[in-house]
Amino acid sequence: xxxxxxxxxxxxxxxxxxxxxxxxxxxxxxxxxxxxxxxxxxxxxxxxxxxxxxxxxxxxxxxxxxxxxxxxxxxxxxxxxxxxxxxxxxxxxxxxxxxxxxxxxxxxxxxxxxxxxxxxxxxxxxxxxxxxxxxxxxxxxxxxxxxxxxxxxxxxxxxxxxxxxxxxxxxxxxxxxxxxxxxxxxxxxxxxxxxxxxxxxxxxxxxxxxxxxxxxxxxxxxxxxxxxxxxxxxxxxxxxxxxxxxxxxxxxx
Amino acid sequence: xxxxxxxxxxxxxxxxxxxxxxxxxxxxxxxxxxxxxxxxxxxxxxxxxxxxxxxxxxxxxxxxxxxxxxxxxxxxxxxxxxxxxxxxxxxxxxxxxxxxxxxxxxxxxxxxxxxxxxxxxxxxxxxxxxxxxxxxxxxxxxxxxxxxxxxxxxxxxxxxxxxxxxxxxxxxxxxxxxxxxxxxxxxxxxxxxxxxxxxxxxxxxxxxxxxxxxxxxxxxxxxxxxxxxxxxxxxxxxxxxxxxxxxxxxxxxxxxxxxxx
Numbered sequence: 001x002x003x004x005x006x007x008x009x010x011x012x013x014x015x016x017x018x019x020x021x022x023x024x025x026x027x028x029x030x031x032x033x034x035x036x037x038x039x040x041x042x043x044x045x046x047x048x049x050x051x052x053x054x055x056x057x058x059x060x061x062x063x064x065x066x067x068x069x070x071x072x073x074x075x076x077x078x079x080x081x082x083x084x085x086x087x088x089x090x091x092x093x094x095x096x097x098x099x100x101x102x103x104x105x106x107x108x109x110x111x112x113x114x115x116x117x118x119x120x121x122x123x124x125x126x127x128x129x130x131x132x133x134x135x136x137x138x139x140x141x142x143x144x145x146x147x148x149x150x151x152x153x154x155x156x157x158x159x160x161x162x163x164x165x166x167x168x169x170x171x172x173x174x175x176x177x178x179x180x181x182x183x184x185x186x187x188x189x190x191x192x193x194x195x196x197x198x199x200x201x202x203x204x205x206x207x208x209x210x211x212x213x214x215x216x217x218x219x220x221x222x223x224x225x226x227x228x229x230x231x232x233x234x235x236x237x238x239x240x241x242x243x244x245x246x247x248x249x250x251x252x253x
Numbered sequence: 254x255x256x257x258x259x260x261x262x263x264x265x266x267x268x269x270x271x272x273x274x275x276x277x278x279x280x281x282x283x284x285x286x287x288x289x290x291x292x293x294x295x296x297x298x299x300x301x302x303x304x305x306x307x308x309x310x311x312x313x314x315x316x317x318x319x320x321x322x323x324x325x326x327x328x329x330x331x332x333x334x335x336x337x338x339x340x341x342x343x344x345x346x347x348x349x350x351x352x353x354x355x356x357x358x359x360x361x362x363x364x365x366x367x368x369x370x371x372x373x374x375x376x377x378x379x380x381x382x383x384x385x386x387x388x389x390x391x392x393x394x395x396x397x398x399x400x401x402x403x404x405x406x407x408x409x410x411x412x413x414x415x416x417x418x419x420x421x422x423x424x425x426x427x428x429x430x431x432x433x434x435x436x437x438x439x440x441x442x443x444x445x446x447x448x449x450x451x452x453x454x455x456x457x458x459x460x461x462x463x464x465x466x467x468x469x470x471x472x473x474x475x476x477x478x479x480x481x482x483x484x485x486x487x488x489x490x491x492x493x494x495x496x497x498x499x500x501x502x503x504x505x506x507x508x509x510x511x512x513x514x
Contacts, residue, residue, distance in 0.1 A: 083399070110397075142492040
């Protein structure tokens, strides 16, 4: 595929993205791009559309309008291979969504074998490598129902990594966790960020947004209000709405 | 001769006609088993077709085909759930004979009718099973690039089938009993055989008492076997901690888990 559209280090470029659920407009024309190695935090109050934006990016929700470019090709074009595209974007969910009928190891191997058509031995090796990275190698025989929330989420991250994606999408990865377990998952995500993986993280963890990401996007009522460095967003927000949100989020304890 | 008790008659009838009861029970079990398995396969196919997503961006032809197929499925389910199997048996058996000149063997007709009838119920049961699987499972499978059918076969259906096993067992038990209506098309299942024995022995109460016991034994046995299979399918509640220094066989066994079930 040729790069007809943008410079080489843009992974995803979104133009005028819209999403309606019936009459309700959730996304009202989003323009947004992600470059290689960037860690972007999407913040904003509940209902601001950040999770919907993330789900639109890998087409779990089909956009009502706009364009999504992956390496310069519009993925909403008819005939574009959506499954291949999704395989290149890993996703980690708030509720983990591990395959309940599979063991930890099989959770990581399934996509490699079925989607990437990788042979069993290689898939196993790759899975073990990433399970070790998230500290879950000891549990390869366990079923998801036997794991704690934090362990499940680490396996889910290993499952996404096992596909060796070009970018990872995190949808509130720690929101369903006990406070005690947030740390273990956040540490894994931070290590990934430090390793240079491209990531988009929808999060309510302001600490993470501030310290780990190199860009913070603030969303409000279906539009992007601010898109800037963490320093600028947290120290000098431009919009009143951003100020309100941050002061409420940071002073909640 | 004139002073035989109830139990005397039972033992006389059993003594003389037990091979017939045994054969009838065999035919009943055969029909129930084939009907349940084929019905389950029909239900699986029908319910899976119903899950094919139709999105606004899909081609017009696909949308049209899917709405026709879904309509036919709805008709099938409604008709076969909404009429008695006895009536279906008469219509299929004699209907095929008179309208199309197809002379089915009663046993073949029995397989056909019970399978189609069970399929209509199974379609709804499987649909319930698929609905019981969390949406997140679909999301996760789609997010790693799996197609609809890969998702169904590898992730959703295994979970759905486990969830509906009790209902499938229920259908099996119902089928064992309901094959009795097939006597209207002269299938030599247990009820038909019992009627024959009654005609020879001229004892109604005792003969049907025996048949009742045989039915009970059949259904009870099947229920226990299915319960056992369910337990097996749930697998062990323990798992082995693998560490790089220990071999799997001497790894640490963990009993249970966070959700002990």
